[in-house]
Amino acid sequence: MKLYVMPGACSLAPHIALHELELDHDIVTINLRKGEGQTPEHLARNPVGAVPVLETEDGRTITEVMAILLYLAQRKPEAGWIPADVIPLYERMSFVATELHKSFFPLFFGERIHSTPEAVAELGKAYKERLAPRWARVSEWLGGQDYLLGTFGPADIYLYVILTWWVRGIKESLDAYPNLVFFMKRMEARRGVLAALEHENLKPVMA
Ligand SMILES: N[C@@H](CCC(=O)N[C@@H](CS)C(=O)NCC(=O)O)C(=O)O
Numbered sequence: 001m002k003l004y005v006m007p008g009a010c011s012l013a014p015h016i017a018l019h020e021l022e023l024d025h026d027i028v029t030i031n032l033r034k035g036e037g038q039t040p041e042h043l044a045r046n047p048v049g050a051v052p053v054l055e056t057e058d059g060r061t062i063t064e065v066m067a068i069l070l071y072l073a074q075r076k077p078e079a080g081w082i083p084a085d086v087i088p089l090y091e092r093m094s095f096v097a098t099e100l101h102k103s104f105f106p107l108f109f110g111e112r113i114h115s116t117p118e119a120v121a122e123l124g125k126a127y128k129e130r131l132a133p134r135w136a137r138v139s140e141w142l143g144g145q146d147y148l149l150g151t152f153g154p155a156d157i158y159l160y161v162i163l164t165w166w167v168r169g170i171k172e173s174l175d176a177y178p179n180l181v182f183f184m185k186r187m188e189a190r191r192g193v194l195a196a197l198e199h200e201n202l203k204p205v206m207a
Contacts, residue, residue: 013157014065050063093154095134100134104165108165
Protein backbone atom coordinates (compact mmCIF):
# COMPACT_ATOMS: atom_id res chain seq x y z
CA MET A 1 0.00 0.00 0.00
CA LYS A 2 1.12 3.52 -0.70
CA LEU A 3 -0.08 6.45 1.41
CA TYR A 4 0.35 10.05 0.24
CA VAL A 5 0.81 12.42 3.16
CA MET A 6 1.91 15.87 4.15
CA PRO A 7 3.70 15.88 7.53
CA GLY A 8 1.37 16.88 10.35
CA ALA A 9 -1.70 17.11 8.11
CA CYS A 10 -4.82 14.97 8.50
CA SER A 11 -2.97 12.27 6.55
CA LEU A 12 -1.11 11.61 9.80
CA ALA A 13 -4.23 9.69 10.92
CA PRO A 14 -4.04 6.88 8.33
CA HIS A 15 -0.26 6.94 8.70
CA ILE A 16 -0.66 6.18 12.42
CA ALA A 17 -3.24 3.50 11.59
CA LEU A 18 -0.80 1.74 9.24
CA HIS A 19 1.77 1.59 12.06
CA GLU A 20 -0.73 0.58 14.72
CA LEU A 21 -2.07 -2.22 12.52
CA GLU A 22 1.45 -3.18 11.42
CA LEU A 23 0.46 -3.15 7.75
CA ASP A 24 3.20 -2.96 5.12
CA HIS A 25 3.24 0.42 3.46
CA ASP A 26 5.23 3.08 1.67
CA ILE A 27 4.82 6.74 2.51
CA VAL A 28 5.04 9.39 -0.20
CA THR A 29 5.29 13.01 0.93
CA ILE A 30 3.32 15.62 -0.98
CA ASN A 31 4.42 19.18 -0.20
CA LEU A 32 1.15 21.06 -0.49
CA ARG A 33 2.89 24.36 0.24
CA LYS A 34 4.99 23.90 -2.88
CA GLY A 35 1.90 23.14 -4.98
CA GLU A 36 2.56 19.40 -5.19
CA GLY A 37 -1.13 18.73 -4.51
CA GLN A 38 -1.95 20.43 -7.80
CA THR A 39 0.30 18.43 -10.13
CA PRO A 40 -1.49 16.40 -12.83
CA GLU A 41 -0.23 13.21 -11.13
CA HIS A 42 -1.71 14.10 -7.76
CA LEU A 43 -4.93 15.50 -9.23
CA ALA A 44 -5.39 12.17 -11.00
CA ARG A 45 -5.26 10.51 -7.57
CA ASN A 46 -7.49 13.09 -5.90
CA PRO A 47 -9.16 15.74 -8.08
CA VAL A 48 -9.39 18.17 -5.14
CA GLY A 49 -5.63 18.02 -4.67
CA ALA A 50 -5.73 16.92 -1.05
CA VAL A 51 -4.01 14.32 1.09
CA PRO A 52 -4.45 11.63 2.30
CA VAL A 53 -4.68 9.27 -0.65
CA LEU A 54 -4.21 5.53 -0.25
CA GLU A 55 -3.32 3.29 -3.18
CA THR A 56 -3.86 -0.38 -2.47
CA GLU A 57 -2.08 -3.42 -3.90
CA ASP A 58 -5.19 -4.36 -5.86
CA GLY A 59 -5.34 -1.02 -7.65
CA ARG A 60 -7.85 0.92 -5.56
CA THR A 61 -7.36 4.61 -4.89
CA ILE A 62 -9.06 5.74 -1.70
CA THR A 63 -9.44 9.34 -0.53
CA GLU A 64 -10.96 10.78 2.70
CA VAL A 65 -9.47 10.20 6.14
CA MET A 66 -12.54 8.41 7.46
CA ALA A 67 -12.85 6.05 4.48
CA ILE A 68 -9.15 5.17 4.61
CA LEU A 69 -9.23 4.54 8.37
CA LEU A 70 -12.25 2.27 8.03
CA TYR A 71 -10.71 0.48 5.04
CA LEU A 72 -7.52 -0.19 7.03
CA ALA A 73 -9.57 -1.37 10.02
CA GLN A 74 -11.31 -3.87 7.73
CA ARG A 75 -7.96 -5.06 6.40
CA LYS A 76 -7.06 -6.26 9.90
CA PRO A 77 -10.31 -7.48 11.50
CA GLU A 78 -8.36 -9.25 14.25
CA ALA A 79 -7.39 -5.84 15.63
CA GLY A 80 -11.04 -5.42 16.63
CA TRP A 81 -11.33 -1.83 15.40
CA ILE A 82 -14.83 -2.36 14.00
CA PRO A 83 -17.23 -3.07 16.87
CA ALA A 84 -20.36 -5.19 16.49
CA ASP A 85 -22.45 -2.04 16.97
CA VAL A 86 -20.92 0.34 14.44
CA ILE A 87 -23.19 3.31 15.20
CA PRO A 88 -21.10 4.88 18.03
CA LEU A 89 -17.98 4.45 15.85
CA TYR A 90 -19.58 6.18 12.86
CA GLU A 91 -21.06 8.88 15.09
CA ARG A 92 -17.73 9.76 16.64
CA MET A 93 -15.78 9.59 13.39
CA SER A 94 -18.31 11.71 11.58
CA PHE A 95 -18.18 14.23 14.43
CA VAL A 96 -14.40 14.46 14.22
CA ALA A 97 -14.52 14.79 10.41
CA THR A 98 -17.24 17.38 10.10
CA GLU A 99 -17.45 19.24 13.40
CA LEU A 100 -13.76 19.29 14.32
CA HIS A 101 -11.53 18.67 11.27
CA LYS A 102 -13.28 21.13 8.99
CA SER A 103 -13.46 23.85 11.68
CA PHE A 104 -9.72 24.30 11.28
CA PHE A 105 -9.79 25.70 7.76
CA PRO A 106 -10.89 29.18 8.99
CA LEU A 107 -8.35 28.95 11.84
CA PHE A 108 -5.40 28.07 9.61
CA PHE A 109 -6.39 29.89 6.43
CA GLY A 110 -8.57 32.80 7.55
CA GLU A 111 -6.75 35.08 5.07
CA ARG A 112 -8.18 33.01 2.21
CA ILE A 113 -11.66 33.91 3.43
CA HIS A 114 -11.25 37.53 4.52
CA SER A 115 -8.86 40.21 3.31
CA THR A 116 -8.35 42.36 6.43
CA PRO A 117 -6.43 41.22 9.54
CA GLU A 118 -9.35 42.38 11.74
CA ALA A 119 -11.84 40.19 9.88
CA VAL A 120 -9.44 37.23 9.96
CA ALA A 121 -8.99 37.67 13.73
CA GLU A 122 -12.74 37.89 14.26
CA LEU A 123 -13.29 34.74 12.21
CA GLY A 124 -10.62 32.92 14.24
CA LYS A 125 -12.23 34.01 17.51
CA ALA A 126 -15.66 32.84 16.33
CA TYR A 127 -14.33 29.44 15.31
CA LYS A 128 -12.44 28.94 18.56
CA GLU A 129 -15.66 29.72 20.46
CA ARG A 130 -17.55 27.35 18.18
CA LEU A 131 -15.09 24.58 19.00
CA ALA A 132 -15.50 24.89 22.79
CA PRO A 133 -18.75 22.88 23.07
CA ARG A 134 -17.35 20.42 20.55
CA TRP A 135 -14.27 19.75 22.72
CA ALA A 136 -16.69 19.36 25.61
CA ARG A 137 -18.65 16.79 23.58
CA VAL A 138 -15.61 14.58 22.89
CA SER A 139 -14.43 15.04 26.46
CA GLU A 140 -17.84 13.80 27.65
CA TRP A 141 -17.63 10.83 25.26
CA LEU A 142 -14.27 9.93 26.77
CA GLY A 143 -15.55 10.31 30.32
CA GLY A 144 -13.42 8.04 32.46
CA GLN A 145 -12.54 5.76 29.54
CA ASP A 146 -9.13 5.43 27.96
CA TYR A 147 -10.51 5.79 24.42
CA LEU A 148 -13.63 7.09 22.71
CA LEU A 149 -15.28 3.67 22.50
CA GLY A 150 -13.55 2.23 25.54
CA THR A 151 -10.98 0.34 23.47
CA PHE A 152 -8.51 1.90 21.05
CA GLY A 153 -9.54 2.40 17.43
CA PRO A 154 -9.75 4.66 14.38
CA ALA A 155 -11.87 7.39 15.97
CA ASP A 156 -9.13 7.92 18.58
CA ILE A 157 -6.48 8.28 15.92
CA TYR A 158 -8.52 10.85 14.00
CA LEU A 159 -9.30 12.83 17.17
CA TYR A 160 -5.65 12.73 18.20
CA VAL A 161 -4.48 14.33 14.95
CA ILE A 162 -7.05 17.12 15.13
CA LEU A 163 -6.07 17.84 18.75
CA THR A 164 -2.42 18.13 17.70
CA TRP A 165 -3.52 21.00 15.45
CA TRP A 166 -5.19 22.76 18.39
CA VAL A 167 -2.06 22.44 20.52
CA ARG A 168 0.75 22.69 17.96
CA GLY A 169 -0.90 24.62 15.13
CA ILE A 170 -3.17 27.09 16.93
CA LYS A 171 -1.10 27.05 20.15
CA GLU A 172 -4.16 26.67 22.35
CA SER A 173 -4.35 24.77 25.60
CA LEU A 174 -6.35 21.69 26.49
CA ASP A 175 -6.15 22.42 30.21
CA ALA A 176 -9.88 23.11 30.41
CA TYR A 177 -10.47 19.49 29.34
CA PRO A 178 -8.52 17.10 31.60
CA ASN A 179 -10.01 14.08 29.79
CA LEU A 180 -8.48 15.34 26.55
CA VAL A 181 -5.11 15.98 28.21
CA PHE A 182 -5.04 12.40 29.54
CA PHE A 183 -6.21 11.10 26.16
CA MET A 184 -3.40 12.90 24.34
CA LYS A 185 -0.80 11.59 26.78
CA ARG A 186 -2.18 8.07 26.40
CA MET A 187 -2.04 8.36 22.61
CA GLU A 188 1.52 9.66 22.70
CA ALA A 189 2.59 6.64 24.74
CA ARG A 190 1.57 4.33 21.87
CA ARG A 191 4.27 2.83 19.68
CA GLY A 192 2.34 3.27 16.41
CA VAL A 193 1.64 6.93 17.13
CA LEU A 194 5.28 7.63 17.98
CA ALA A 195 6.51 5.75 14.90
CA ALA A 196 4.32 7.78 12.53
CA LEU A 197 5.30 11.05 14.26
CA GLU A 198 8.96 10.19 13.93
CA HIS A 199 8.55 9.31 10.25
CA GLU A 200 6.92 12.72 9.68
CA ASN A 201 9.69 14.39 11.67
CA LEU A 202 7.28 15.61 14.34
CA LYS A 203 7.55 15.69 18.11
CA PRO A 204 4.75 14.64 20.46
CA VAL A 205 2.70 17.70 21.40
CA MET A 206 2.29 16.84 25.09
CA ALA A 207 6.02 16.35 25.75
N1 LIG B 1 -12.32 15.60 3.56
C1 LIG B 1 -10.93 15.32 3.32
C2 LIG B 1 -10.12 16.53 3.73
C3 LIG B 1 -8.67 16.38 3.36
C4 LIG B 1 -7.93 17.66 3.63
O1 LIG B 1 -8.50 18.72 3.97
N2 LIG B 1 -6.63 17.56 3.46
C5 LIG B 1 -5.79 18.72 3.60
C6 LIG B 1 -4.63 18.43 4.53
S1 LIG B 1 -5.23 18.20 6.19
C7 LIG B 1 -5.26 19.06 2.24
O2 LIG B 1 -4.72 18.21 1.55
N3 LIG B 1 -5.43 20.31 1.83
C8 LIG B 1 -4.93 20.76 0.58
C9 LIG B 1 -5.98 21.41 -0.21
O3 LIG B 1 -7.14 21.32 0.16
O4 LIG B 1 -5.62 22.02 -1.21
C10 LIG B 1 -10.49 14.08 4.07
O5 LIG B 1 -11.13 13.71 5.05
O6 LIG B 1 -9.51 13.44 3.66
